[in-house]
Amino acid sequence: xxxxxxxxxxxxxxxxxxxxxxxxxxxxxxxxxxxxxxxxxxxxxxxxxxxxxxxxxxxxxxxxxxxxxxxxxxxxxxxxxxxxxxxxxxxxxxxxxxxxxxxxxxxxxxxxxxxxxxxxxxxxxxxxxxxxxxxxxxxxxxxxxxxxxxxxxxxxxxxxxxxxxxxxxxxxxxxxxxxxxxxxxxxxxxxxxxxxxxxxxxxxxxxxxxxxxxxxxxxxxxxxxxxxxxxxxxxxxxxxxxxxxxxxxxxxxxxxxxxxxxxxxxxxxxxxxxxxxxxxxxxxxxxxxxxxxxxxxxxxxxxxxxxxxxxx
Amino acid sequence: xxxxxxxxxxxxxxxxxxxxxxxxxxxxxxxxxxxxxxxxxxxxxxxxxxxxxxxxxxxxxxxxxxxxxxxxxxxxxxxxxxxxxxxxxxxxxxxxxxxxxxxxxxxxxxxxxxxxxxxxxxxxxxxxxxxxxxxxxxxxxxxxxxxxxxxxxxxxxxxxxxxxxxxxxxxxxxxxxxxxxxxxxxxxxxxxxxxxxxxxxxxxxxxxxxxxxxxxxxxxxxxxxxxxxxxxxxxxxxxxxxxxxxxxxxxxxxxxxxxxxxxxxx
Ligand SMILES: Cc1cc2nc3c(=O)[nH]c(=O)nc-3n(C[C@H](O)[C@H](O)[C@H](O)COP(=O)(O)OP(=O)(O)OC[C@H]3O[C@@H](n4cnc5c(N)ncnc54)[C@H](O)[C@@H]3O)c2cc1C
Numbered sequence: 001x002x003x004x005x006x007x008x009x010x011x012x013x014x015x016x017x018x019x020x021x022x023x024x025x026x027x028x029x030x031x032x033x034x035x036x037x038x039x040x041x042x043x044x045x046x047x048x049x050x051x052x053x054x055x056x057x058x059x060x061x062x063x064x065x066x067x068x069x070x071x072x073x074x075x076x077x078x079x080x081x082x083x084x085x086x087x088x089x090x091x092x093x094x095x096x097x098x099x100x101x102x103x104x105x106x107x108x109x110x111x112x113x114x115x116x117x118x119x120x121x122x123x124x125x126x127x128x129x130x131x132x133x134x135x136x137x138x139x140x141x142x143x144x145x146x147x148x149x150x151x152x153x154x155x156x157x158x159x160x161x162x163x164x165x166x167x168x169x170x171x172x173x174x175x176x177x178x179x180x181x182x183x184x185x186x187x188x189x190x191x192x193x194x195x196x197x198x199x200x201x202x203x204x205x206x207x208x209x210x211x212x213x214x215x216x217x218x219x220x221x222x223x224x225x226x227x228x229x230x231x232x233x234x235x236x237x238x239x240x241x242x243x244x245x246x247x248x249x250x251x252x253x254x255x256x257x258x259x260x261x262x263x264x265x266x267x268x269x270x271x272x273x274x275x276x277x278x279x280x281x282x283x284x285x286x287x288x289x290x291x292x293x294x295x296x297x298x299x300x301x302x303x304x305x306x307x308x309x310x311x312x
Numbered sequence: 313x314x315x316x317x318x319x320x321x322x323x324x325x326x327x328x329x330x331x332x333x334x335x336x337x338x339x340x341x342x343x344x345x346x347x348x349x350x351x352x353x354x355x356x357x358x359x360x361x362x363x364x365x366x367x368x369x370x371x372x373x374x375x376x377x378x379x380x381x382x383x384x385x386x387x388x389x390x391x392x393x394x395x396x397x398x399x400x401x402x403x404x405x406x407x408x409x410x411x412x413x414x415x416x417x418x419x420x421x422x423x424x425x426x427x428x429x430x431x432x433x434x435x436x437x438x439x440x441x442x443x444x445x446x447x448x449x450x451x452x453x454x455x456x457x458x459x460x461x462x463x464x465x466x467x468x469x470x471x472x473x474x475x476x477x478x479x480x481x482x483x484x485x486x487x488x489x490x491x492x493x494x495x496x497x498x499x500x501x502x503x504x505x506x507x508x509x510x511x512x513x514x515x516x517x518x519x520x521x522x523x524x525x526x527x528x529x530x531x532x533x534x535x536x537x538x539x540x541x542x543x544x545x546x547x548x549x550x551x552x553x554x555x556x557x558x559x560x561x562x563x564x565x566x567x568x569x570x571x572x573x574x575x576x577x578x
Contacts, residue, residue: 074482077457102477106459109411109447118412118538121442141440141544142341143325145332148440149543190456190487199480211578225496235462235497236479241441242495244478250577260329271577273568274553282329285551289571291564292555301562305569306578 004155006039007032008093010084011056012103013049018056020207021099024161026059026169028126029097032135035128036094039063043087045080047073050181057177059169064177069184074196075103078189081110083182088115088156095135096158097126104160112158119158120150124165135159143241144260163207163245164268201236206244212269214239215254215299222246224256240265254295258283275299313371313466313488315362315430316422318446319355319390321383324348325438332546339544341439351386354434356393358494360501361464362432363394369466372396374425378406378417384517391512392504398517399425405522405529411440413536415448420525422453429488430471435460435495443493450491458484462497 009029011022026042033040042061044053046068053064065087072079084107088096096111098104100122112119120137124147127136135157137150152158204220206212211219214227221237228238239246240262247268254275256262263286266272274287275295284290291298324347331344343349351359362373375390377383378401387398401421409417422431431450436443443459450457462481463474471486476495486492504512522529529535556571558564572578 105443106447106457109444110451110457112444113412113415113448113451118410119444120539121444136542142323142332143438143441145329145546146334146341146544147547148541150539151542152539154538190490191458192485194483194485196477196482197480229496229500235476242435250572259326261325271575273572273577279555284553284555285329285549287553288575289568290553290555291557291568293561293564297561298565301565302569305566306572309569309573310578 002092002155004092004094006041006091006093007036007095007097008041008043008087008091008156009061010043010045010096010098010104010107012099012101013044013046013052016048018052018059019099020168021101021161021163022056023059023168024163024166025097025099026056026061028161028166030060030169032095032126032128036133038094041065041087041091041093043067043084045072045083053179055171057175057179058171058173060172060175062177064179066179066181067184068181071186072184074193075106076189076193077106077110077191079184079186080107081114082185082187084111085114087182093156096156098160100160100162108158108160115156115158117154117156117158118152119160120152121160122162123159124162126159126161126166140264142260144264164247199234199236201234206237206239206246209246209248211250211252212239212246212248212266213252213254214256215252215295219248219250224259224262253283253287254299256283257281258286313365313369313429314374314427315365315371315432316374316376316425316428317355317358317362317390317395318418318431318433318449319359319375319377319386320352320434320437320439321349321377321379321386322352322437322439324350325353334544334546336545339541341544349382349385351389352434352438354436354438354494354496355386356389356434356501357496357498358432358434359390359393359395361492361494361498362430363502365430365464365466366394371429374399374428376418376421377401378414380407387517388512389504391515392508393502394508398515400517400519401521401525402519403521404533405535406533408534408537409532410537410539411442411444411448412538413532413534415445416452416536417522417525417527417532418445419449419452420527421520422449424520424525431455431489431491433491433493435493446491446493453491455489455491456486457491457493458486459493460495461492462495464492
């Protein structure tokens with residue numbers, strides 16, 4: 001029988017650096033590996049990513065497996081699943097973690113099913129059950145109305161983590177680790193990449209913004225699904241379970257009901273201020289401050305007073 | 313192009329959170345009084361995507377569901393929208409499965425259908441929000457897959473697909489048979505027409521049990537599940553919202569601004 005040991009994370013790079021999700025994966029991955037007393041492995045796929053391997057070591061990885069190849073610059077199901085499947089066969093990790101990102105949403109289920117095991121998506125808490133050393137996975141379900149605690153009874157135990165739900169690893173350049181290059185075979189598949197269309201919205205990136213408003217004003221702008229579906233805002237600015245996960249200092253929620261699916265995207269916001277004409281609106285359950293009013297009447301004097309306070 | 317669309321019945325995801333209840337004894341959601349279950353939002357969009365292809369290129373659209381007796385309603389809904397047939401996987405053995413067990417049963421049923429060029433699913437079900445069954449079906453059937461998509465078009469026997477990513481979308485060319493999962497960026501689903509509803513009411517749906525699709529009871533449902541649910545609960549949210557009031561709207565706005573400043577939020 002195979003002995004499954006260690007934690008394997010699938011890291012992601014973004015414009016020449018490790019993506020924020022990679023630091024979260026390192027943070028939780030290192031913690032789980034320590035709790036088990038085992039090693040943390042990191043997989044680093046992409047084009048020109050080799051220089052980032054030392055960053056993963058600095059973030060806590062004991063071994064980094066690098067697949068640096070122009071053919072895998074963009075995530076692609078067949079090649080990435082084959083690479084991760086190969087690594088899982090080689091390492092037999094007990095736990096495999098990815099981000100709940102474009103990559104992880106697609107790769108985690110495919111990999112898990114190829115490995116003959118189950119997967120828990122979009123986890124917000126992971127811990128080791130000290131009795132049987134297996135992974136306990138907590139994830140929001142029913143749009144965030146409930147939490148489920150799950151245990152996968154087959155190995156490896158595969159999970160994705162919700163962005164901004166885990167503590168990022170600290171960078172420590174004195175850490176030592178091994179960097180191993182792995183060969184890339186791109187299997188012939190039924191999906192051909194034609195092109196990528198970038199639809200970046202001008203201004204501050206939603207995920208990095210300190211102030212977000214669901215109505216035009218200062219800071220970045222984001223909204224609910226109906227607002228994006230109807231074309232008032234571009235789809236990239238949808239906040240929520242199936243949109244962006246944000247963690248601003250202030251989220252001004254204007255005329256949004258506070259559905260659990262929307263609020264799932266801003267649980268990391270430090271201050272939520274709600275404006276809604278309905279005193280029973282669910283959004284007030286999440287807010288620190290609220291005003292029951294028609295936003296069309298409230299926003300102009302609010303904007304004016306804020307400007308006055310900020311300039312004075 | 314022959315298309316199979318997998319659809320799931322879920323508690324209405326727009327149920328007000330105040331009516332959302334869980335039975336801690338069974339780890340199950342207690343259906344909210346007077347709120348009927350619905351076809352999962354993204355699955356309805358998968359039906360829409362299939363019908364758009366059918367409108368242009370012809371072919372057959374088959375809706376398939378795994379679920380209890382009541383799940384027949386979502387097949388009827390898909391048929392009222394314009395799907396040609398419905399297949400209901402109905403067996404006590406299918407109950408309480410995880411993504412693995414459900415994907416396995418659906419994949420076996422799709423194999424039994426035999427002829428298809430495309431399988432469509434919603435990007436995730438509105439109850440468990442996992443988004444793994446579609447990909448699981450693709451893995452069991454060894455199909456190429458793309459998830460989640462906002463557009464699919466057929467030309468020269470190939471599928472032109474737009475896949476959503478964080479900062480835009482990717483344009484991909486996919487060879488059928490393939491599996492795609494559909495997101496809300498596709499656009500609004502059509503409403504069933506009166507004629508559609510009447511036709512759907514007259515049509516039979518096909519019902520298959522575990523034996524019909526050649527699976528053992530131990531491979532599906534709770535017994536086939538790889539991932540076990542230990543606990544389902546409603547997180548306690550301490551509501552501590554300070555409602556700012558004023559003599560009129562302008563006064564309320566002024567007070568809110570002052571409170572935000574005092575609390576060092578702005
Ligand atoms: C699986 C799934 C995933 C989903 N993912 C997401 C997601 O990622 N993001 C998301 O946002 N939604 C998502 N949804 C949809 C979600 O369930 C809600 O339908 C949506 O968030 C509601 O948006 P809303 O609050 O803008 O609209 P509504 O529910 O229509 O609410 C409008 C609110 O505005 C208030 N209002 C109206 N006019 C005024 C006025 N003049 N002044 C003050 N207040 C006013 C009303 O009182 C009401 O509270 C998802 C749903 C499902 C099923």
